[in-house]
Amino acid sequence: MSADAGPRGIAPQLARIVAEPYYQPIGDEVALFESAHRRRLPVLLKGPTGCGKTRFVEYMAWRLQRPLVTVACHDDLTTADLVGRYLIVGNETVWVDGPLTAAVRAGAICYLDEIVEARKDTTVVIHPLADARRILAVDKRGELVAAPADFMLVVSYNPGYQSVLKEIKPSTRQRFVALDFDYPEAAIEAGIVAAEGGVDAQTARRLVKLAELTRNLKGAGLDEGASTRLLVHAAQLIADGVQPATACTAAVARALTDDPEMTGTLDDLVHAVF
Amino acid sequence: MTSSTPSSRKLFSNELEQRLDELLFASTSHRSAKGIADGLERLRREQQERVLHWVGVAAQSYAEIGYLVATLAPRALERLDAAGFEAWVLAGLDAYDRLGGQHAMALLRDLEGFCAAREHAPAAARFADIEVRLARFIQGLSGRALALSAGTFPHTDTETVFLPAQLASLPTQDGNRRLYKATAALLWAQTRYGTFGSSAVDIQSALARWPDRERALRWFAALEAVRLEVVLGAELPGLAAEIAALRGPWPQELRPAVERLGRADAAVSHSLTFLAECMAGDAEPPLLPHAGAIDIEAALRVRAARIAREAEVVRRALSTLKGFGGRQGAGEQAPAVNLEGGKLEFSLDGEALALPPEAQAAAQSLLQDLGELPPECLVPAGPGAWLPTEREVGEGGGEDALTSHREPHRRYDEWDYRRRAYRRGWCHLFEVALAPGDADYVAEVSLRNTALIRQIRRRFEMLRGEDRLLGRQPEGEEVDVDALVEAAGDRASGAEPSARLFCRRIRNERSLAAMFMVDMSGSTKGWVNDAERESLVMLCEALETLGDAYAIYGFSGWTRTRCDIYPVKRFDERYDAAVRGRIAAIEAKDYTRMGVAIRHLTQLLEAQPARHKLLVTLSDGRPDDFGDEYRGHYGIEDTRRALQEAHECGVRSYCITIDRHGADYLPRLYGPARYTVLDDARKLPLKVAEIYRRLAT
Numbered sequence: 001m002s003a004d005a006g007p008r009g010i011a012p013q014l015a016r017i018v019a020e021p022y023y024q025p026i027g028d029e030v031a032l033f034e035s036a037h038r039r040r041l042p043v044l045l046k047g048p049t050g051c052g053k054t055r056f057v058e059y060m061a062w063r064l065q066r067p068l069v070t071v072a073c074h075d076d077l078t079t080a081d082l083v084g085r086y087l088i089v090g091n092e093t094v095w096v097d098g099p100l101t102a103a104v105r106a107g108a109i110c111y112l113d114e115i116v117e118a119r120k121d122t123t124v125v126i127h128p129l130a131d132a133r134r135i136l137a138v139d140k141r142g143e144l145v146a147a148p149a150d151f152m153l154v155v156s157y158n159p160g161y162q163s164v165l166k167e168i169k170p171s172t173r174q175r176f177v178a179l180d181f182d183y184p185e186a187a188i189e190a191g192i193v194a195a196e197g198g199v200d201a202q203t204a205r206r207l208v209k210l211a212e213l214t215r216n217l218k219g220a221g222l223d224e225g226a227s228t229r230l231l232v233h234a235a236q237l238i239a240d241g242v243q244p245a246t247a248c249t250a251a252v253a254r255a256l257t258d259d260p261e262m263t264g265t266l267d268d269l270v271h272a273v274f
Numbered sequence: 275m276t277s278s279t280p281s282s283r284k285l286f287s288n289e290l291e292q293r294l295d296e297l298l299f300a301s302t303s304h305r306s307a308k309g310i311a312d313g314l315e316r317l318r319r320e321q322q323e324r325v326l327h328w329v330g331v332a333a334q335s336y337a338e339i340g341y342l343v344a345t346l347a348p349r350a351l352e353r354l355d356a357a358g359f360e361a362w363v364l365a366g367l368d369a370y371d372r373l374g375g376q377h378a379m380a381l382l383r384d385l386e387g388f389c390a391a392r393e394h395a396p397a398a399a400r401f402a403d404i405e406v407r408l409a410r411f412i413q414g415l416s417g418r419a420l421a422l423s424a425g426t427f428p429h430t431d432t433e434t435v436f437l438p439a440q441l442a443s444l445p446t447q448d449g450n451r452r453l454y455k456a457t458a459a460l461l462w463a464q465t466r467y468g469t470f471g472s473s474a475v476d477i478q479s480a481l482a483r484w485p486d487r488e489r490a491l492r493w494f495a496a497l498e499a500v501r502l503e504v505v506l507g508a509e510l511p512g513l514a515a516e517i518a519a520l521r522g523p524w525p526q527e528l529r530p531a532v533e534r535l536g537r538a539d540a541a542v543s544h545s546l547t548f549l550a551e552c553m554a555g556d557a558e559p560p561l562l563p564h565a566g567a568i569d570i571e572a573a574l575r576v577r578a579a580r581i582a583r584e585a586e587v588v589r590r591a592l593s594t595l596k597g598f599g600g601r602q603g604a605g606e607q608a609p610a611v612n613l614e615g616g617k618l619e620f621s622l623d624g625e626a627l628a629l630p631p632e633a634q635a636a637a638q639s640l641l642q643d644l645g646e647l648p649p650e651c652l653v654p655a656g657p658g659a660w661l662p663t664e665r666e667v668g669e670g671g672g673e674d675a676l677t678s679h680r681e682p683h684r685r686y687d688e689w690d691y692r693r694r695a696y697r698r699g700w701c702h703l704f705e706v707a708l709a710p711g712d713a714d715y716v717a718e719v720s721l722r723n724t725a726l727i728r729q730i731r732r733r734f735e736m737l738r739g740e741d742r743l744l745g746r747q748p749e750g751e752e753v754d755v756d757a758l759v760e761a762a763g764d765r766a767s768g769a770e771p772s773a774r775l776f777c778r779r780i781r782n783e784r785s786l787a788a789m790f791m792v793d794m795s796g797s798t799k800g801w802v803n804d805a806e807r808e809s810l811v812m813l814c815e816a817l818e819t820l821g822d823a824y825a826i827y828g829f830s831g832w833t834r835t836r837c838d839i840y841p842v843k844r845f846d847e848r849y850d851a852a853v854r855g856r857i858a859a860i861e862a863k864d865y866t867r868m869g870v871a872i873r874h875l876t877q878l879l880e881a882q883p884a885r886h887k888l889l890v891t892l893s894d895g896r897p898d899d900f901g902d903e904y905r906g907h908y909g910i911e912d913t914r915r916a917l918q919e920a921h922e923c924g925v926r927s928y929c930i931t932i933d934r935h936g937a938d939y940l941p942r943l944y945g946p947a948r949y950t951v952l953d954d955a956r957k958l959p960l961k962v963a964e965i966y967r968r969l970a971t
């Protein structure tokens with residue numbers, strides 16, 4: 001969103017997505033999301049990094065013709081960062097809605113990316129918004145904002161994280177309809193890589209093959225295999241004229257690990273495919 | 275070698291002759307060693323000893339090679355240094371293992387050729403140096419566990435790929451390393467692309483036609499090398515190209531095979547058809563340096579055992595699924611198998627059946643082996659029954675004899691998967707004090723790892739450094755702008771402004787308690803135990819820097835009536851000299867009854883006030899105990915259950931296993947917990963602190 005809080009710009013401007021984002025459906029997630037939106041249910045997207053969660057939300061926002069407000073959560077994110085705060089303008093204090101409040105008022109889709117990264121006390125403000133009440137308490141102004149029918153809360157989270165400190169609380173999780181995301185099967189993923197990366201079908205298939213080989217090493221030296229995102233990166237480099245093996249080494253192998261031994265193995269895998 | 279003899283004077287011919295006679299004793303040849311001994315007399319003592327050593331080694335494989343080495347040694351040592359001489363003998367032995375005595379003798383006699391090749395580079399590659407990287411490479415390719423091991427000649431039994439301890443057939447070390455990779459990849463391809471048959475092709479009977487089985491197998495290996503290279507090339511063109519470059523042009527004898535088998539869709543049946551033509555002629559199969567051999571008996575045996583095991587796993591999983599195992603009697607409906615898009619799905623009456631991950635993996639593996647799922651695994655097992663595939667020792671036998679008469683500190687229930695019930699108070703737990711070990715051990719390890727420890731400290735300091743800014747404080751090092759603005763607002767509207775206008779930095783309250791459970795079973799003796807102790811030293815450094823509450827306990831035992839837990843550091847203890855002494859005292863003891871240890875430590879952990887609780891287990895393989903059923907499924911199921919119980923009381927577990935041999939039981943064992951497998955104990959100290967960092971941030 002463009003939170004342009006000029007002197008009078010009290011309500012931030014919300015961006016609408018005009019052009020259709022490219023999104024390749026994997027299963028019935030589009031229909032489910034639309035149902036949830038109709039029924040005013042919040043949605044939780046689960047899945048590994050770079051598998052298309054963000055892209056999916058962009059696509060759905062476009063499809064449902066709603067503005068999209070995205071907040072990347074981190075552990076310094078305070079309630080005020082979400083809900084809003086007073087600013088001093090000249091000699092006066094002016095209230096500025098935070099992204100969440102703005103999204104609620106505008107009936108937008110609010111996407112809280114990586115919800116587990118947010119502090120627990122921050123997470124609670126979404127609770128009344130994510131159940132049947134659908135209200136947001138703006139404590140500092142003593143205001144209760146009721147969400148219009150179009151408003152939708154979407155959060156994402158990567159269950160692959162191993163930290164015991166970063167588990168999503170059951171009371172949070174059980175408010176959401178959960179959609180599982182994963183890397184799509186080979187043929188579909190190759191289609192995405194070809195479309196997004198601008199490479200031919202065969203190169204895309206090989207990139208996906210490489211991803212498959214690295215995913216075999218998950219838990220055996222790698223925390224995660226290569227994501228679709230990394231494949232798209234490699235494809236873009238290749239489309240730009242970089243040698244395939246060089247592109248994969250830079251965009252895939254080096255992006256996955258710093259461990260020198262593992263790097264050697266990944267190089268071997270890159271050279272096995274290209 | 276030289277150390278066995280104190281003197282450094284040369285050995286005279288008669289002494290040499292006597293030693294040679296001893297070494298070559300087993301030979302059927304009646305030649306005298308006299309001539310050879312004369313030849314060796316003029317060498318330096320240290321050279322003489324080296325020659326005698328290698329003659330002995332060679333003679334153990336084949337006495338003729340011993341003779342040849344001894345005969346050629348004086349000439350070889352004119353041209354080669356110590357390492358070169360060793361490589362020359364090893365190359366001969368390697369050829370013997372792979373190709374037989376004639377080839378070996380030819381290779382050794384061609385001293386000129388060997389020296390010429392060697393002059394280009396000191397070129398041998400050693401298995402030990404490439405093992406880790408190669409093992410991961412193969413794991414990346416295969417997706418199913420395939421172990422690597424040093425063996426005499428390269429071959430696979432379908433679960434382990436055996437590679438020679440050293441390769442020197444190419445002139446450069448890099449070339450030899452590539453050769454390792456190519457050989458391993460082709461052996462993997464044998465297991466992946468049907469060399470050992472499928473449900474449609476029975477290799478055993480196909481090969482039974484040939485009376486000269488040895489020759490048939492060598493031809494078969496060569497033909498498969500042709501076929502598999504092309505099959506590989508379809509998905510892994512880079513690898514296929516590398517293999518092609520290594521082998522150079524195909525030898526003349528294989529040209530027709532290349533034409534016929536060189537198609538991406540060629541199957542093993544095509545190789546077998548072609549084999550018939552090769553066997554009809556009288557040509558010998560050509561030597562391919564990269565192709566490896568085929569040990570069909572070993573492969574079929576291991577494969578059959580795996581198929582039986584996995585079919586059982588799938589069948590059992592299907593049987594227990596809702597609506598399937600419940601119905602009994604004849605006319606039982608088998609679930610439908612759908613293989614679309616490479617994904618394996620089961621359904622019954624149109625309803626999808628979700629197999630647990632280990633059964634899904636077993637089914638995938640069956641598909642790889644057979645090309646389809648054997649029908650018998652789709653038939654449900656009889657009431658409550660599945661055949662244990664591992665020998666399980668009957669209950670009680672001999673155990674009471676070992677029953678100790680001490681009163682245990684606690685008794686714990688144990689899960690019996692066959693009864694689907696707990697055995698109440700089954701395990702007797704004792705907390706046993708460790709006698710302090712070497713007081714200087716920890717200091718020594720710290721000294722040896724100064725750089726690493728410094729790095730660990732720095733990393734963990736950074737974590738600790740994630741302080742939190744506490745706003746709206748009456749005093750502090752920074753102004754809280756939010757509060758200030760609010761106060762301005764209040765003042766403007768006539769309300770009483772707050773005086774809490776500052777921020778204060780506070781140490782982030784981590785509220786995490788970590789328990790480390792260390793395997794002290796007999797199997798950890800040696801490397802693993804050393805690695806465990808060293809990693810505890812690193813861990814303590816890390817945790818002391820971080821300030822998390824932590825405890826360390828060792829565990830081992832001998833049957834259910836003597837489950838011992840050794841406190842190394844309790845939660846309320848400081849990391850002091852006593853704790854360091856106990857770390858040094860951790861040693862390999864008896865068996866691994868894991869469940870009870872997990873239950874006990876979970877209890878201790880639960881008593882901690884921290885909000886987050888973490889149990890980290892360090893072990894070196896599957897649970898095991900003496901003389902009872904704990905070995906095998908029982909132990910796996912009980913351990914799994916114990917981890918589940920821990921999970922239910924809010925304890926998160928992370929299991930670190932050192933296991934060099936593909937640990938396929940792990941997903942089942944650690945079901946509810948997260949885990950990692952290290953293939954090399956030596957990595958443990960480097961990894962443990964890192965793993966903890968990932969778990970706890």
Ligand SMILES: Nc1ncnc2c1ncn2[C@@H]1O[C@H](COP(=O)(O)OP(=O)(O)OP(=O)(O)O)[C@@H](O)[C@H]1O
Nearest residue numbers: 022023024049050051052053054055196228229232
């Ligand atoms: N189904 C898909 N359709 C179109 N593009 C996709 C799809 N899946 C992945 N991509 C590509 O992968 C890239 C990464 O996806 P995205 O950013 O949505 O991942 P994410 O799941 O949000 O990851 P993270 O958890 O790291 O935020 C996208 O930019 C897009 O190029």
Ligand SMILES: [Mg+2]
Nearest residue numbers: 053054055113
């Ligand atoms: Mg995203």
